[in-house]
Amino acid sequence: MDRERSKRLYVELLRGNFEKILSELDLVYRLTHSGEKGKEAEEILKNFLKEYLPKKYEVTTGFVHTDMGTSNQSDILLYDSSNYAPLYSGYANKIIHMSSLRAVIECTMKVNKKKIEEDNKKIENLKALFKKDIEIQESFSREPLAILFAYKSEGNILKNLSSLKDKNFDIVFCADGQLYILNHDTDEYTNNLVDNLTAGETLHGYTFTKQQHAFSFFYSYLIDYLNEITSEINKYKMVYEYSKSSIYIDYK
Numbered sequence: 001m002d003r004e005r006s007k008r009l010y011v012e013l014l015r016g017n018f019e020k021i022l023s024e025l026d027l028v029y030r031l032t033h034s035g036e037k038g039k040e041a042e043e044i045l046k047n048f049l050k051e052y053l054p055k056k057y058e059v060t061t062g063f064v065h066t067d068m069g070t071s072n073q074s075d076i077l078l079y080d081s082s083n084y085a086p087l088y089s090g091y092a093n094k095i096i097h098m099s100s101l102r103a104v105i106e107c108t109m110k111v112n113k114k115k116i117e118e119d120n121k122k123i124e125n126l127k128a129l130f131k132k133d134i135e136i137q138e139s140f141s142r143e144p145l146a147i148l149f150a151y152k153s154e155g156n157i158l159k160n161l162s163s164l165k166d167k168n169f170d171i172v173f174c175a176d177g178q179l180y181i182l183n184h185d186t187d188e189y190t191n192n193l194v195d196n197l198t199a200g201e202t203l204h205g206y207t208f209t210k211q212q213h214a215f216s217f218f219y220s221y222l223i224d225y226l227n228e229i230t231s232e233i234n235k236y237k238m239v240y241e242y243s244k245s246s247i248y249i250d251y252k
Helices: 003-029 034-052 113-132 134-139 157-162 210-228 238-246
Strands: 057-066 074-080 094-097 101-111 145-153 171-174 178-183 188-191
Touching (some): 003 034, 003 101, 003 145, 003 210, 057 101, 057 113, 074 094, 101 113, 113 134, 113 157, 145 210, 157 171, 157 188, 171 210, 178 210
Parallel strands (some): 057 094, 101 145
Antiparallel strands (some): 057 074, 074 101, 171 178, 178 188
């Protein structure tokens, strides 16, 4: 393999992964039952993440628990399974402790203004549990990541994201070629792809699309952000958690 081709390998491999995901999503989109569409889209992304995330991250569906309460069900949870055990592991869902959470992903086949507002509120409820627990906050290097992943879009997504009073998604990706990253300093979403700049025929015999670049950047941002999120393991002790919980058991 020549040096230039070796440098292109990372991009070319991600391009191939996205084409596989997109072909599966296209097939799912033809299904007639909307509920099944959403579930299948979720499983497609989960399978990719299970294959291509570092093995210390477990990919699951379920709930997040703190002393302040338990979250609503999340489509996809990424948690540190090398240092933290789930509180409950069922056939379809897990309950994990907030200390282990690294990212939450909401999946949808089509994202529009209504869906953005609904899922943003859902993430707000989860983040509220994090913010209310001082012990949890102090043990984290930064908040767990919140992502919205969609197959198709409807309307002006950037405008709808910008109109949110409380912006809870860190990354918003749509497979039709849109990627928005929240700048926490300015509280604004930025479009990370410029039309006609990262797309077109290459000198190497294939075509790169804006959609392929969007996915590759999405995956790259995800990995980088995950690597930034750590929590102090010594501040989470199973014996301590059990002892705290047992205080609230009422005996006759």
